[in-house]
Each structure stands twice: as C-alpha cells, then as structure tokens.
Amino acid sequence: MGESLHTVPTLPTARPSGCPFDPPAELVDARRHSPISRYTFPGGRPGWLITGFDLVRAVLADSRFSSLKELMLHPTIDYGDMEAPPAPPGEFLLMDEPRHSRYRKPLMGKFTVRRMRLLTERVEQITGEHLDAMAEAGSSADLVTAFAKPVPAVVICELLGVPYEDRGSFQEQVYSFMDGETNDEDLIAAYTATQTYLAELVAAKRANPTDDVLSDLTDTDLTDEELRGMALLLLAAGLDTTANMLALGTFALLRNPEQLAGLRADPALADRAVEELLRYLSVAKTFMRTALEDVEVGGRTIEAGERVILSYNTANRDPERFTDPDVLDLRRQEGGHLAFGHGIHQCLGQQLARVEMKVAFPALFNRFPALRLAVPPEEVVLRPESADVYGVKSLPVAWDV
Template structure:
C-alpha cells in the first residue's frame, strides 16, 4: 500500500522540520525517513501532511519538474513554520516562470563568474580588514559569529547593492526576526514591513541622487523605464540583501567550526590556497545550510513508487540528498579532497541560487585568509555549548568563541 494512502493518519507521521543535534550533521530523523524510501510523509506544525524527499536522484528530478510550484502567493503553498506566512520574501525564490525568469535575467549579469572575479580584490580587502580588527591591541580571543562570519558577507552585499553599511545593525536584526524559526508571525510581519519601508525610502533617495551599486543600476535601467514597479524593486532588493548575507554568514561560521573539528582537513587548506575551491565545494555539500527547499504540486506527479497529488506539500531537504550514498562515497565523511561537483547545496534547476558564485568567492577567501593569518586558531568552548539553529531556519551556530 502506498504511503499516500488515506489509511495513513496524520498523527502517526513524524514531525517536520527536524532539528540538528550536531551543527554539521543533518538531523538524525533524515536517515529514519530514508529507510522508508526516497519519498515519505511527514507532518507540518499545523497538522498538514507533506512529502519529504530524501533520495538524491528524486530530488534532482523534482527540482526541474515544472509541475512543482515555488509560487508563495498560492493559497495552498505550504508553511513550514508560522513566521513563513508573514515574511514577504517572494522575489525570485517565491516565484514561478515566466515571472521568475524575467527577474532572474535582470540580475544574472551582476553575479556571473567574470563579475565575481572582478570583486575578489574587494572581498579580500574586507576579509583582511576584519582579521586585522580581530588581532588589534593584542587580543587573543573573539566570537567569530558577530566579529567575522556576519560582517564579511554583510559588508560585501552592501557594497554590491549600494546599501549603506552603516545601516547593517538594522537590517541584520530585521533579517533575524524574519528568518528565525522561533519568531512569531507578528514578528516576521513587522520585520518584513520595516525592511520594505527601508528600501522604499532608499530607492527614493537613490532616484533623486544616484550612486554606485546594483540597486542604482536597477533604478536607472528598470525602474525609470517602467520595467519594474517600485514595490517590485523593493522586494528584489530585500531578497538580495537578506539572502546575500544570512546564508553566507551561517556558512562561514559553520565552516570554521567544521574545519577546527577536523584539524587534518584544516591543515590541507592552510597548506595550499589552490585547494580552497575544492574545499568549499565539500563544505557546501557536507553542511547544506540552506536546507528544506519547499514546493507545492501543481499537478499529479508519479515518482519513486509514489504519487504526489496536486495541492500536496513537498519538501526537498538538500542536507539529505547531499548525504546520500547513491551519489557520494562514504557521504558522512568530511574530505576536502573529495572533488565534489554535483552537490545540491545551491539547489538545482531554474531556482538554483543566483548568488552561488559570490558565495563561493567569499567562502574561499574568508576561510583561507583566516586559516593562514591566525594559524593557532582554536575553539575555546565545547561544541555542545555553541547553540544550534533549529529546523525551519538557515542552519548554523549561534556563537563561535575562539582563541589563538
């Protein structure tokens, strides 16, 4: 009997999302789901059943299947945690083609490999400045989450967009209120409104006095000719700012922790800057911080011996796919020499992360510079005391106290 049978009661299903026990390993419940098959059922916080896809091949197939919708304005779109219904991150990630494709084409030129390579000297400058600040005045300890992992990508995305970095405390706090799984719907709605208002004012100011940055370019090239409305541009800017610093900040912090916990792998990175790109790919696969990709079926889909019915919720946790033995040998082993090229940390298909080239560059530079400029770096507290972000949010740690 299919697990989609009406005989299955929702109260018997495991709860989803699931939380990690170890910061750099997927929830133990993913392996339990995998034992049931590549697709199985779980229960969301409001009692709604949802498909959870743990098979690597099935995840790739579904991520390019146009019968799965990303449109967050659909009334049947699933809500993973209460605040998701209130957080208005609908640009790009919350849209379907053709609207999605129009916006993506506008932004792609700013995130190509060529453009990101032009930004590498600026990224390195930002990273080195942060490391020098850590070392100033003979300091021997720091919390690398607020003092390194967060300000590096926050500064980079501000410079790229043309957003004043002096406002970073405001938008970082609003981002936390929007994305933290434990935030209430009211908190997320208030944070979303605050950010929307901020960008509306900033767009008005830039329209009157243009500066340098992607936001200025979009005002001149898209807003003024009428290709984008002001509301649409505000939504795009908010999405780029939030996504551009939140996921990379968590990835930097968790990558540093993982390397410190695997000193032999850290030594490989420190010994050869040329190893940084491969190291980053393995870290992306191993950590999968942007987990729990969500969709809703716009039509029936047969896959993996099951039938996903129209209107049913579908979750594709890439942390499960990236630890699949069908795609990766010894997938739970962290190995910088693995040569990983086909992980799903950035998604797959039309919604593959538009900022992946920028994120790779930031990670390569940040991790190599930190490893070589502070070679004595060590964790000063037990890993169990660092705090792990709960399921339903970008995965990461709350603190990263280190000494040298």
C-alpha cells in the first residue's frame, strides 16, 4: 500500500465547532490519510477503523466478517475480560447466517417498496394530524416532541398493533432507553418495562390477531420470545433513526435556505432530497464487524478475531465517491449512500423511513412557509456523540400565525 500505517488512538466524538452536521474532524483526517487505520480498543486489543466508502461497503458485503454481538467490543469502554452475551432471540441485526435469515425472511414481504407506498396515505394523515396540533398550539414548538418523534412512533405502533390507549406510555418507555443519556437504573427499568409490555402484546396477538405485522408473524413457527425480540428490533431500528432524521434534517434545511427554497419550489424534488439528507447526515454513525479469518482489506491484513469499526458518516462524505461531499445538494445526481448499510444486514425498514421522510419534510414546510429556528443555531442542543443515533435533543422552531 505504499502509505505508512495510520493510527487513531481513540474514537473521536467532538463535532467541528459550528458544524453540527459534519463528522468529527479527527475521523475526517483519518480518512484523508488512509481509508483504513489502526485502532486500539480500550484494554489494548488491536483493531481497525475504516473511514472510506469503498472499504466500508466491501466489509459490509463480505461474509468473512461477523455481526455476532458476542464477538464485539465496546469502542470506548474497557470491560476487561467480560464477554458480551449473544443477541437475544429475534434481534437478528447482531446475528450471522443462518439464524439471521430465520428472522429476517418472514419480515421481508412486510416492508417491500410496494407495501410501503400503500402506507403513504396513512402516513400523510398522521403527519397532517401532528401539523394541525402544532398550528392549534400557537406559533412555536419543539419540533422533536411535537413532530419528529411522534410521527414515526405512531406509524411503528400501528405496524406492530400497539393499542391506541397504550401508545403514550409505551413510546415514553422506548425513548427513555434510546436517548443515550438515561442513567443506568432508569435505562434498565425502561428496557425491562418495554420487554414486559412486548411479551404481553405478543400474547394478545396470538389470542386475538389483528391487522398488523406482529399478528401476521404469530402465524409462523416463531416463538413468543423470538417475536418479542423482533418487535424490539423493529422499534429500535425504525423509531429513533427516523425521528432524528426528521429533526436533524429540518435543522440542516433551515441552515441551508437556498436548498430549502428549491424543495419548496419543486415538490418532485422530495425523493432526491431525502436521499441527500440521508447521505449528508448519516445519523447512524458507526457499526462494527469481527473478522472470522484473515482478510485483506485496502492492502492491510485484518487478522481473525480482530474487530473493525465502520464509519458511515465519513464514508458518506468520501470525496473519492461523492463530488463536493461536504455540501448539502438536494439535486445531487450521485446515489448509493450507505446510510442504510449494505449487504445482508441492510436496513429492512428503509422503504418505510423513506416514505415517512418524503411525506413529512414537504408537508412541514408547506404548512409553515415561514418556519424558522426560535433560538440561535449554536444554542440548538445536540445529542451526545455517545448515543447510537446522532441528532438534536430539541429543536425550538417558530412560524408566523
């Protein structure tokens, strides 16, 4: 490879000052030096950090790299000799074949492009109801709590068949263990309460199936424990990510008024705008894989057992793949971002997320043409980089009545 082996001593967490949408500068510097760098996990275990688009994509498509939870290490915390437990039944994101397909295949027909498009009308209704509530409440709101969180929450609750009267408390429980800042005691309590509720929901669907994904799955050979795990994964994958894309995406558009003007002037731009926002923001920042055997990647040999951190946000800003990658350009012609991953673990619910965003962004800005930040941009509070999904904690906005 000709280049010296670059080393990143710790996973960078600080975003550039005044640039909340850009990846940490140290990660960008690492990619500029080389798309693959040495990384030492806490406790001294050697690993790798991959920041370039082509290499991240290649690892995601390579079956010689494992997704097993029990093979992973925490990238910034030393747990000593403590080993991670296997993923619970049903949580197939952290599984390899053939167990992965056992859970994913029954769901694939539920999230096709066609079926998600059929949901568009209902997503439009849900979006409109929340915009109505915002308008009725006055001339300002926290977009996170008034719009970005509840819209995907209602959609996923309907898909899972959560009864209407349970949705408020259920959503609160789920978000409390997803926000990255809940203390350990409250996190465990919220997680346990969610697991208990999902177990009760699965039992209710077995007894009295309704028109929803969870009820459909009760007609398979999957156990109650497996269904509970699958439901939890659908929640985690389909709720927090979309909510943060809606909030952070709105923030990005408000900070790029010329791009927002283009979206307002041309509603047909919504499809391309969503893809560009997904690339530009990459709210699911990093994933990990473990080499099952020695594998050559980018001219380096990753030895069996070594862990690899995959940086999605730098890959999606790679100038070797995208022209002017740090520019938000809603008319960008280049597609093929990695915001939903790649390979067998590519996000199952990506079409649902696209439908929600394609509906929500134009509807929000059409309903409130003068929508603006209600605080200076530097006062918008961001989620900690330690959170699995990046975004804003709150987004105060205002509009003319």
